Amino acid sequence: MGIALGGLATLDPTVSSHLDTKEAVMIGAIAGSLIPDIDTILKLRNNAKYIRNHRGITHSIPAVLLWPLLITFILHLLFRDAHLFDLWMWTFIGVIIHVFVDIFNAYGTQAFRPFSQKWVALGIINTFDPYFFTIHIIGIIIWAIGGSPGPTFITVFGVIIVYYFIRIAMNLNLRHKIKKQLPNVEKIIISPTMRFNRWHLAIIAKNHFYVGNATNGEIKVHDVFERMEEPSSALMEAAKQDENLSAFLSFSPVYRFETAEYSDHIEVRFIDLRYRSKGYYPFVAVVQLDFDLNIICSYTGWIFSEKKLRKKLDYLPN
Structure with missing residues (x-):
């Protein structure tokens, strides 16, 4: 650019x-x-x-x-x-x-x-959009082989503007379809993919979270989670003091949470619902605490399997 x-x-x-x-x-x-x-x-x-x-x-x-x-x-x-x-x-x-x-x-x-x-x-353009990138590369190649840069890049930016309007129209049309298909929708988070006609969906409704995708305008729901308020508990308050979880919560607009008790610690996990990939939710924040609610270790970031997450947590110093 x-x-x-x-x-x-x-x-x-x-x-x-x-x-x-x-x-x-x-x-x-x-x-x-x-x-x-x-x-x-x-x-x-x-x-x-x-x-x-x-x-x-x-x-x-x-x-x-x-x-x-x-x-x-x-x-x-x-x-x-x-x-x-x-x-x-x-x-x-x-x-x-x-x-x-x-x-x-x-x-x-x-x-x-x-x-x-x-x-x-x-949620209009993918973080790396291959069409956006290719249009710029074509313009640069034309310039490199002797094309006039001014007219070349006026054309490039003109095409980009048209592309943006097309993507905006697709996004708005998809939002309209979601509201017709799903009940009591409060917020729709659409994440474009590198495929032109495919979008990831995370939808907040009155009582549920819906996670799915849309391909060629057809909406498919993969997971439905009951929408639960975070309990006001000493465990949650202690976990939220952790830097990793605090950073996650400052960024993620739609997530679910889980708690699990093991023989020597309690684990609190927050899961971002925007990035479902092959049935797994890779963007998480995990905090492990002892039974006195002291933080043992924590992690936030992208992990694409439970095995890798366990290795990451085991590697962190206690």
């Missing part, structure tokens, strides 16, 4: 006629389209830090305003003759487009911080 934006910037007369500005804008557009995801480095610390903060403050309103200024300042040190306003403008567009695109996938972002901590996730 950054490369595509840099190509589109050649339509700006100041950019196209000034070499330093042109080079700086290309770098700025790429950097702007990448820098909000600098928080990915938190993955190196632990999953809890990553889940709680990824696409949070780095995608917020203050960050969107500050990132272009920071990048422009740095690039101005390298390209002294570059026109500052054009450099800032195209870098700013790169940052804005990044955050805008993130709003439309199922993971979402806290784009309205500090005014709202709510996650905005419209």
Whole structure:
């Protein structure tokens, strides 16, 4: 996207006629389209830090305003003759487009911080959308073999806009069908997949959670769970003090929970219902406590089998 934006910037007369500005804008557009995801480095610390903060403050309103200024300042040190306003403008567009695109996938972002901590996730485009990616690659190839970048990327972005409207219409149509098919629906969470006509569904109704998918507009429910309120108990309060579970709860909008008692500990498990895969729910938070409700160990993240989860928990220090 950054490369595509840099190509589109050649339509700006100041950019196209000034070499330093042109080079700086290309770098700025790429950097702007990448820098909000600098928080990915938190993955190196632990999953809890990553889940709680990824696409949070780095995608917020203050960050969107500050990132272009920071990048422009740095690039101005390298390209002294570059026109500052054009450099800032195209870098700013790169940052804005990044955050805008993130709003439309199922993971979402806290784009309205500090005014709202709510996650905005419209579920229109997959986190990695092969069609979106391919359209950009085609544009870059055309440019590389001698095509004019301005008209090429106007066409690319025009196709992308049409694609977005098609996906929005599909999403809205699916929501309408779900409300007709299932009773007392309160909230619908739609997660697009890499397949154009397939969507994952997590539906909150008055008394139940429904998990399923939709293929070619046909809705299929795989699992139905009774909707239960979390008990106000000392066990739950103790478990929620854990960093991993707290991070999970700050991110997940629809989940179920389980408790189990073993010979030497109690286990509390929270299961995100959005990501069913081959009958398994891989995104979880698990807390193990002793009988005095002291936390022994915990984990949150993606685990695709019970065996791997057990290994992960056994590996963690007591």
